[in-house]
Amino acid sequence: MDWGALHTILGGVNKHSTSIGKIWLTVLFIFRIMILVVAAERVWGDEQDDFICNTLQPGCKNVCYDHFFPISHIRLWALQLIFVSTPALLVAMHVAYRRHEKKRQFRKGDQKCEYKDIEEIRRQRFRIEGSLWWTYTSSIFFRLIFEAVFMYAFYFMYDGFRMPRLMKCSAWPCPNTVDCFVSRPTEKTVFTIFMIAVSSICILLNVAELCYLLTKFFLRRSKKAGNPKHHPNHENKEETKQNEMNELISDSCQNTVIGFSS
Amino acid sequence: MNWAGLYTVLSGVNRHSTAIGRIWLSVIFIFRIMVLVVAAESVWGDEKSAFTCNTQQPGCNSVCYDHFFPISHIRLWALQLILVTTPALLVAMHVAYQQHQEKKLLVLTGHADAKHMEEVKKHKMRISGSLWWTYVCSVVFRLLFEAVFMYIFYMLYPGYQMVRLVKCEAYPCPNTVDCFISRPTEKTVFTVFMLVTSSICIVLNMAELVYLVVRACARRGQHNSNPSSGKGSFYGHKLSSEYKQNEINQLLTEQDGSLKDMLRRNPGLQEKGDRCSAC
Numbered sequence: 001m002d003w004g005a006l007h008t009i010l011g012g013v014n015k016h017s018t019s020i021g022k023i024w025l026t027v028l029f030i031f032r033i034m035i036l037v038v039a040a041e042r043v044w045g046d047e048q049d050d051f052i053c054n055t056l057q058p059g060c061k062n063v064c065y066d067h068f069f070p071i072s073h074i075r076l077w078a079l080q081l082i083f084v085s086t087p088a089l090l091v092a093m094h095v096a097y098r099r100h101e102k103k104r105q106f107r108k109g110d111q112k113c114e115y116k117d118i119e120e121i122r123r124q125r126f127r128i129e130g131s132l133w134w135t136y137t138s139s140i141f142f143r144l145i146f147e148a149v150f151m152y153a154f155y156f157m158y159d160g161f162r163m164p165r166l167m168k169c170s171a172w173p174c175p176n177t178v179d180c181f182v183s184r185p186t187e188k189t190v191f192t193i194f195m196i197a198v199s200s201i202c203i204l205l206n207v208a209e210l211c212y213l214l215t216k217f218f219l220r221r222s223k224k225a226g227n228p229k230h231h232p233n234h235e236n237k238e239e240t241k242q243n244e245m246n247e248l249i250s251d252s253c254q255n256t257v258i259g260f261s262s
Numbered sequence: 263m264n265w266a267g268l269y270t271v272l273s274g275v276n277r278h279s280t281a282i283g284r285i286w287l288s289v290i291f292i293f294r295i296m297v298l299v300v301a302a303e304s305v306w307g308d309e310k311s312a313f314t315c316n317t318q319q320p321g322c323n324s325v326c327y328d329h330f331f332p333i334s335h336i337r338l339w340a341l342q343l344i345l346v347t348t349p350a351l352l353v354a355m356h357v358a359y360q361q362h363q364e365k366k367l368l369v370l371t372g373h374a375d376a377k378h379m380e381e382v383k384k385h386k387m388r389i390s391g392s393l394w395w396t397y398v399c400s401v402v403f404r405l406l407f408e409a410v411f412m413y414i415f416y417m418l419y420p421g422y423q424m425v426r427l428v429k430c431e432a433y434p435c436p437n438t439v440d441c442f443i444s445r446p447t448e449k450t451v452f453t454v455f456m457l458v459t460s461s462i463c464i465v466l467n468m469a470e471l472v473y474l475v476v477r478a479c480a481r482r483g484q485h486n487s488n489p490s491s492g493k494g495s496f497y498g499h500k501l502s503s504e505y506k507q508n509e510i511n512q513l514l515t516e517q518d519g520s521l522k523d524m525l526r527r528n529p530g531l532q533e534k535g536d537r538c539s540a541c
Binding site: 002003005006009048049057058059061062063065066069070071072074075078079082086089093097173 | 265266269281284285288291292293296297299300301304305308312314315316317426427440441442443444445446447448451452455
């Protein structure tokens with residue numbers, strides 16, 4: 001169970017995301033997870049072995065390392081990426097639940113059910129509206145919160161995102177104040193800034209997606225308010241279909257569904 | 263065989279679980295196994311090599327490490343995760359057995375074509391009858407294993423906190439020697455994290471148990487007030503020979519609700535008034 005498995009799990013969610021959501025997922029996997037695995041992990045690989053203190057006192061190095069690096073950057077990023085990608089599973093669960101309900105309807109032989117077979121239900125992509133809209137928006141909201149919390153944790157622990165070359169340590173059992181040298185400080189600073197920058201881009205994408213969803217919601221609501229014939233209890237199936245099609249055509253959003261045949 | 267292999271094995275079980283069971287499985291794989299593999303293992307990677315004692319006495323380092331860390335956290339967690347996830351295989355075995363019985367029944371009734379066989383494989387079993395008992399047992403075992411391992415953790419490493427310094431006087435260390443542990447804060451953070459997720463999993467398992475019991479009682483209450491929804495003989499008159507009928511009756515009493523659903527969907531044996539297999 002590793003990043004590849006997470007990619008498989010989240011790949012399925014991708015189908016039901018908005019375009020911005022798909023971009024966000026790509027940025028997450030390519031610019032964050034992949035960079036973490038192929039580059040950053042090597043840079044931090046020898047972080048403790050090559051953390052050298054100017055003393056022969058046994059234990060001083062361990063204690064000083066622990067004092068200056070309570071949690072390694074790598075682990076923080078790994079946790080951040082796991083937490084940030086999991087709200088998407090809420091959406092996946094909601095979609096799975098809707099599919100299950102549609103399958104149940106289909107199996108009952110419900111007349112209202114328009115699908116020809118189970119495979120069509122499985123392949124269908126749901127529109128982000130109704131309760132799914134709320135689930136989707138909550139997932140974006142949680143993503144934003146987790147990103148912000150981890151950025152703050154980073155800033156709090158490692159003042160200013162910069163990795164210094166030298167740290168002065170006077171924790172017991174170090175005798176007096178001891179100079180300790182960090183391995184590859186410049187490379188670590190570069191990667192830290194890179195990961196922070198990409199994290200900020202992801203935050204911006206999430207904010208943009210949230211705005212987009214809210215705008216779409218209000219537009220749809222105002223359309224419904226200005227078009228009273230579009231009523232859910234409409235008896236004529238053909239008229240309902242035609243209204244839906246008209247709405248789809250006039251709604252120039254990218255994520256429309258292929259639900260009804262003409 | 264690694265964690266990915268276990269994931270493949272258990273994904274199949276996922277289909278026949280309740281909603282809470284699926285959430286539990288996701289929590290296990292994402293917040294426990296994945297965190298263990300991508301983060302925790304590298305934190306504990308140098309636990310022995312960076313365990314330093316303030317002495318030059320050969321052997322003292324090894325003896326003290328062994329004294330304070332009889333089993334490493336990582337190995338304990340790996341064992342815990344394996345033991346906690348495997349009761350689900352009881353359910354998988356039971357489902358496979360039921361599917362085998364259904365296929366046998368199809369052969370007996372002369373509906374053994376590829377389409378129906380596929381349907382047997384694909385359709386989701388209702389958690390009722392003997393499958394319910396198996397499922398409940400698996401949840402109880404999960405709870406038991408989680409509790410046992412939490413207790414072992416507490417016994418071996420009281421307070422769940424990793425200290426920076428331990429004082430060791432095991433032979434061959436001369437007198438009392440200071441030994442320093444590597445990355446104690448990071449280890450404490452991950453220990454607490456794994457503990458919290460373990461508790462969340464315990465809560466989910468308890469919720470699932472309560473849900474199953476409540477559902478069983480509700481179903482029993484419905485059954486008592488509607489005695490005509492009985493099993494077995496309703497199908498009997500549609501089949502040609504008495505022998506076949508007896509076999510089928512026997513299989514039906516073993517199969518309970520799930521087979522009714524499958525036969526209902528079979529166009530040759532329509533039955534109205536039954537419910538779909540929703541869990």
